[in-house]
Amino acid sequence: MCPLARRAFLGSLLASAGATAFPATLLAGDVKTITDSRGPRSFSSVPQRVVSLNWTLTEQLIELGLTPVGVADPEGYAQWVAYPPIPKASVNVGTRETPNLERILGLQPDLLLLGGQQGNYADHAEAVAPTLHFELFSKDHDNEASVRANFLELGSLFDLRDLAERKLAEMDAELARLKREVSAAFPDGAPKLTIVRFIDDKRVVISGTNGLPEAAMDALGLETGYPIENSRWGIAFKPVTALAEIEDGYVMHMEPFPKGDQLFDTALWREMPFVKAGRFRTLPTLWTYGGALSIGRIAQQITKALLAGQN
Amino acid sequence: MRPYLIVLGLLVGGSSLHLAAGYPAGLTAATLLDGSGLPGILFWSSELPRIAMALLVGAALGLAGSTMQEITRNPLGSPSTLGTIAGAWLALMVATVFWPDFAARHGVWICLLGGLGVTALVLTVSGLARMDGIVVIVVGMATNLFLGGAALILALLNGDSVQAVFVWSAGDLTQTGWADARWLAPQIAAGAILLLALARPLSIMRLGQDAAKARGLAVLPLVIALLGLAVWLTAASIAVVGAIGFIGLIAPNVVRLLGVRAVVPSLLLGALVGAASLALTDAIPVALNDWSRTLIPSGSSAALIGAPVLILVAFRQLRPESAGGFHMAWGLEHCPRLLIPTLCAAALAALALAIGFGASPDGPVWIGDQSERIRGMILALRWPSVVAAAGAGALLATIGVILQRLLRNPLASPDVLGVTAGATFVAVGGVVFLGLPAAQIAIPSAALGAFAVLILLSFLWQRSETPPAILILTGIALAALLDAMIQFAMARAGEEAYDLLAWKTGATSLASPPGAATLCATAVAIFGLTFALRRWLTLLSLGEGMAAARGVGVIPARRILLTLVAAGAGSVVAWVGPISFIGLLAPHAATMLGARRVGQQLVAATALGAILLVAAEVTGRFVAYPNQLPAGVVAALIGGGYLFVLLLLSLLRRRGL
Numbered sequence: 001m002c003p004l005a006r007r008a009f010l011g012s013l014l015a016s017a018g019a020t021a022f023p024a025t026l027l028a029g030d031v032k033t034i035t036d037s038r039g040p041r042s043f044s045s046v047p048q049r050v051v052s053l054n055w056t057l058t059e060q061l062i063e064l065g066l067t068p069v070g071v072a073d074p075e076g077y078a079q080w081v082a083y084p085p086i087p088k089a090s091v092n093v094g095t096r097e098t099p100n101l102e103r104i105l106g107l108q109p110d111l112l113l114l115g116g117q118q119g120n121y122a123d124h125a126e127a128v129a130p131t132l133h134f135e136l137f138s139k140d141h142d143n144e145a146s147v148r149a150n151f152l153e154l155g156s157l158f159d160l161r162d163l164a165e166r167k168l169a170e171m172d173a174e175l176a177r178l179k180r181e182v183s184a185a186f187p188d189g190a191p192k193l194t195i196v197r198f199i200d201d202k203r204v205v206i207s208g209t210n211g212l213p214e215a216a217m218d219a220l221g222l223e224t225g226y227p228i229e230n231s232r233w234g235i236a237f238k239p240v241t242a243l244a245e246i247e248d249g250y251v252m253h254m255e256p257f258p259k260g261d262q263l264f265d266t267a268l269w270r271e272m273p274f275v276k277a278g279r280f281r282t283l284p285t286l287w288t289y290g291g292a293l294s295i296g297r298i299a300q301q302i303t304k305a306l307l308a309g310q311n
Numbered sequence: 312m313r314p315y316l317i318v319l320g321l322l323v324g325g326s327s328l329h330l331a332a333g334y335p336a337g338l339t340a341a342t343l344l345d346g347s348g349l350p351g352i353l354f355w356s357s358e359l360p361r362i363a364m365a366l367l368v369g370a371a372l373g374l375a376g377s378t379m380q381e382i383t384r385n386p387l388g389s390p391s392t393l394g395t396i397a398g399a400w401l402a403l404m405v406a407t408v409f410w411p412d413f414a415a416r417h418g419v420w421i422c423l424l425g426g427l428g429v430t431a432l433v434l435t436v437s438g439l440a441r442m443d444g445i446v447v448i449v450v451g452m453a454t455n456l457f458l459g460g461a462a463l464i465l466a467l468l469n470g471d472s473v474q475a476v477f478v479w480s481a482g483d484l485t486q487t488g489w490a491d492a493r494w495l496a497p498q499i500a501a502g503a504i505l506l507l508a509l510a511r512p513l514s515i516m517r518l519g520q521d522a523a524k525a526r527g528l529a530v531l532p533l534v535i536a537l538l539g540l541a542v543w544l545t546a547a548s549i550a551v552v553g554a555i556g557f558i559g560l561i562a563p564n565v566v567r568l569l570g571v572r573a574v575v576p577s578l579l580l581g582a583l584v585g586a587a588s589l590a591l592t593d594a595i596p597v598a599l600n601d602w603s604r605t606l607i608p609s610g611s612s613a614a615l616i617g618a619p620v621l622i623l624v625a626f627r628q629l630r631p632e633s634a635g636g637f638h639m640a641w642g643l644e645h646c647p648r649l650l651i652p653t654l655c656a657a658a659l660a661a662l663a664l665a666i667g668f669g670a671s672p673d674g675p676v677w678i679g680d681q682s683e684r685i686r687g688m689i690l691a692l693r694w695p696s697v698v699a700a701a702g703a704g705a706l707l708a709t710i711g712v713i714l715q716r717l718l719r720n721p722l723a724s725p726d727v728l729g730v731t732a733g734a735t736f737v738a739v740g741g742v743v744f745l746g747l748p749a750a751q752i753a754i755p756s757a758a759l760g761a762f763a764v765l766i767l768l769s770f771l772w773q774r775s776e777t778p779p780a781i782l783i784l785t786g787i788a789l790a791a792l793l794d795a796m797i798q799f800a801m802a803r804a805g806e807e808a809y810d811l812l813a814w815k816t817g818a819t820s821l822a823s824p825p826g827a828a829t830l831c832a833t834a835v836a837i838f839g840l841t842f843a844l845r846r847w848l849t850l851l852s853l854g855e856g857m858a859a860a861r862g863v864g865v866i867p868a869r870r871i872l873l874t875l876v877a878a879g880a881g882s883v884v885a886w887v888g889p890i891s892f893i894g895l896l897a898p899h900a901a902t903m904l905g906a907r908r909v910g911q912q913l914v915a916a917t918a919l920g921a922i923l924l925v926a927a928e929v930t931g932r933f934v935a936y937p938n939q940l941p942a943g944v945v946a947a948l949i950g951g952g953y954l955f956v957l958l959l960l961s962l963l964r965r966r967g968l
Binding site for chain 1 (some may be wrong): 348349352353356357415483485486487488490600604605606669670671685688689691692693695818820821822823824932936937938939940941
C-alpha cells in the first residue's frame with residue numbers, strides 16, 4: 001500500500017472509531033511522518049507556531065495560507081521574492097546565514113524550517129524546537145519535483161494536504177492552458193528561450209538546466225537556447241558577451257535592471273542575434289529559486305512576454 | 312634602451328596573448344576588416360576595448376604604485392598595501408547602499424575621497440618619517456582588514472547579491488563597447504602627464520627628506536600633490552572596473568629588476584610594465600571563460616600572477632634591515648604582579664557575562680530575568696557559541712605567541728603568514744573540485760592546508776639563511792596567492808560557493824555543542840603543550856645560535872612548534888571559519904601590558920584572545936539586532952580599530968604629545 005493510501009485508510013478507520021471522543025489534533029491517526037534531509041520524523045500534532053529561515057519555505061507556507069511566527073530576512077524577501085508578500089505579523093529573526101536563535105526561542109515556536117545552506121546547523125537548532133531541514137535544490141535531483149513534493153509534504157504536515165493538491169492541480173491546469181496558447185501562437189513549433197538576469201551592464205546570470213525557469217519552460221513546451229551544465233541552482237554567471245552564443249529563439253531578462261540603457265545602446269547589443277530578430281523581452285521581478293507555485297507565475301509571465309508582439 | 316625594449320616586448324606579448332585568447336570564433340579576415348557581423352562586432356566592441364582597458368587600468372595602477380614607492384621609498388608600497396583600494400572600494404559601497412543614485416553618477420569622486428582619506432590616514436598614522444619601513448605596510452594591511460570587515464558587514468546586512476559584490480570587489484574587465492575606455496583615457500592621461508611633470512624633484516628627495524628641505528624643496532606639498540595624483544589614477548580605474556590589486560605592487564618592482572634607477576624613466580616604465588602585466592594576466596580569464604561556469608574576475612588572476620612575483624621580490628630585494636626593526640610594543644616594562652590573575656579572572660567573567668546576557672528587542676536581558684521555562688534552552692544555545700568563541704580566541708592567541716617568538720617579529724600571525732588562507736583553500740578546493748561534502752571534510756582538509764603552508768614556509772626557512780622578516784613577507788604574498796586561488800575555486804563553483812561564503816565569515820553563534828567542546832579541548836591541549844615547551848620559545852626568540860648553544864635542537868624544536876601552530880590554525884578554520892587579527896593582536900596586547908617573558912605572555916595572550924573573541928561574539932549580538940553579526944567579522948573590526956588606535960597613540964608619543 002502506498003503511503004498516501006495507507007494514511008487515508010488509517011485516518012478513515014480511526015475517524016470512524018472515535019471521532020467524537022477526541023479533539024481532531026489528538027487523534028492517534030494524526031501522527032504524521034515527515035522525511036527531511038536527515039531522515040523520517042514524527043509529529044503528533046499540527047505545528048502552530050512555525051519559524052521559517054529559508055525564503056522558498058516561507059513562500060510555500062504563505063501559499064498554504066499560513067502565517068509563520070518568524071521569518072529570516074523579510075526585507076530581502078520583499079526585494080527579491082516579492083510575491084506572495086510576508087504577512088505583517090511575522091517577526092524578523094535575523095539573517096539567513098546566521099539567524100538569531102535566541103530571538104526564535106522567544107517566539108516559542110513548535111517547528112523550525114531550514115533550507116539548503118542551513119543544514120550545517122540543523123542538529124543544533126533542535127535545541128530551540130523540532131527542526132526540519134529540506135535540501136530543496138540540488139544538482140542530484142530534479143528541482144521542480146523537489147519543490148512540488150515539499151509543497152505537498154508541508155500540506156500534509158499542516159493538515160492542508162487537500163489545499164496543497166488543489167493548488168498544484170490548479171497550477172497544472174493553468175500551465176496546460178498556457179501551453180495551448182503558446183502552441184497556438186507558434187504553429188510551426190515553439191521557439192527556443194533563454195532567461196537571464198543582468199547583474200549590471202556587463203555581467204549576466206543565465207538560467208539553465210534544473211532551475212525553476214526551465215521547469216516553467218518545459219511545461220510550456222519551450223526548449224532552452226543556452227544549454228548549461230547541471231548544477232544546484234541551475235544558473236551560470238557570465239560576461240554579457242556570452243549571450244552572443246545564443247543562436248536562435250527568444251531571450252528574456254528579469255527586472256530590475258537599472259543600468260539597462262548603458263547596455264541596450266551599444267553596437268554590440270544591437271548586433272546580438274536575438275536583438276536583431278526582435279526577440280528580446282522584459283519580465284517583471286521573479287524569484288527563480290522559489291516554491292512550487294512560482295513555476296506557474298514564471299510560466300504566466302513568459303507566455304505574456306512571448307505573445308506580446310511576437311514575430 | 313634595453314629596459315624599454317624589454318617592456319615594449321612585454322606590452323606586445325601581453326596584448327597578443329590577450330588577442331589570441333579573446334579572438335572571436337568564426338572571425339575571418341574579410342569580416343575582421345569591415346567589422347560587420349557578430350564576430351566582427353565582438354572583436355571591435357568587446358575584445359579590443361577590453362585590451363585597451365587592461366592597458367589603461369594597468370598603466371594607471373602601475374604609475375600609481377611606482378609613485379607611491381618613490382615617495383615612501385618602500386618596495387612594498389602600492390595602492391593595495393597602503394589602503395587606497397580598500398578605502399575607495401568601501402566608500403563606494405557605503406554610498407551605493409545609502410545613496411544609490413548619487414553613487415551611480417559620481418562613483419569616481421566617491422572612490423577618490425575614500426582612497427585619499429584612507430591613504431592619508433595610513434601614512435600619517437605610521438609616521439611620515441618612516442614610510443620606508445614595514446610599519447606603514449602593516450598599518451595598510453590592518454586598515455585593509457578593518458575596511459574589508461566593514462564591507463562584509465554591509466554586504467551581509469543589505470542582502471546584496473553576494474556573487475556580484477564578490478566579482479566587483481575582485482575587479483572585472485569585461486567590456487561591451489568603448490564608452491568606459493573613452494571616459495577613462497583622458498582622466499588617466501591628464502593624471503599621468505601632471506604626475507610625470509611634477510615628479511622630477513623626487514630625485515632630490517631620494518637623498519632624504521632633510522637633504523631635500525635643505526635644498527629648498529617644499530617636501531610636504533610635493534608629496535601631497537603626487538600622492539593625490541596617484542590616488543586619482545587608482546580611484547578612476549576602480550570606479551570603472553572594480554578593485555584590481557597587485558599590479559601597482561608588481562610594476563615598480565619589475566622596473567627595479569630591470570635596473571632602471573632615474574625617477575622619471577622609472578615612473579614611465581612603471582606605467583608601461585603595469586599595462587603589460589594587466590594585459591598578460593587578463594588573458595587568463597578571457598581564455599578560461601568557456602571552461603568556467605562563472606566568470607573569473609580579472610583581479611583574481613592578477614593576484615595569482617602577482618603574488619609569486621612579490622615573493623621573488625621579497626627574497627631578492629628586501630634587505631633584512633628594511634623589513635625588520637619593527638617594534639610596536641611600547642608599554643609596561645615589567646609584568647604587574649596581579650596582571651595574570653586579573654586577566655584570567657577577566658576571561659572567566661567575560662565567559663559568564665557572555666552566557667548571562669542576551670539581546671532582546673528591549674535591549675540586554677540577564678538570564679536570571681528570563682522565564683524559567685526558556686532559561687535552560689537559552690543556556691543550551693548560548694554556551695556552545697561562547698565556548699567556541701573563547702576556544703578559538705585562545706587558540707589563535709597561543710599560536711600567535713608561538714609564531715611571533717619563533718619568527719622574532721610582532722607581525723607573525725596565522726592569518727598574516729597565509730596559514731589561515733592555506734586551511735581555507737584546501738577546504739574550499741575539496742568541496743569545489745572533488746565535490747566532497749563540506750561538513751565532513753572541513754576539519755581534516757583545513758588542518759592539511761595549514762600544515763602544507765607551514766611546511767612550505769619552514770622549507771624556505773631551512774634552505775637559505777632567510778631572515779624571519781622576509782619569511783613574513785613571503786607569508787603575506789602566500790596569503791594573497793591563496794586568496795586568489797580561493798576566488799578561482801569559488802568562481803568555478805558558482806552558486807555552490809554561497810555555502811562557503813557563509814562559513815568564511817567566522818560565525819561562532821551557530822557552533823554546535825560537540826564542535827565547541829572539541830575546539831575548547833584543542834585550545835587547552837595546545838596551550839598546555841606550548842606552555843610546557845616555553846623554554847624553547849624563550850631561547851629561540853633570542854636567536855638560533857643562542858638556542859643551539861643552550862642545547863636546543865633548533866630544527867626539531869621549530870618543527871614541533873610549527874606542528875602545534877598548524878593543528879591550532881586548522882582547528883579554528885574547520886570549526887568556526889577563518890578568523891583574522893586575534894592571533895596578531897592578543898600576543899601584542901599582552902606584551903604591552905608587561906607580560907614580556909614567554910610564560911607570562913602565553914598565559915596573558917591566551918586569556919586576552921579568549922576575551923577578545925567572546926567580546927566580538929557578544930557585540931555581534933547587539934549591534935544589528937535582530938541580525939547576529941558573525942564574530943569573525945566583528946573581530947576584524949575590533950582588531951583593526953585597536954591596532955589603529957595603538958599606532959596613533961605611539962605616533963603621538965613619538966611626537967611627545
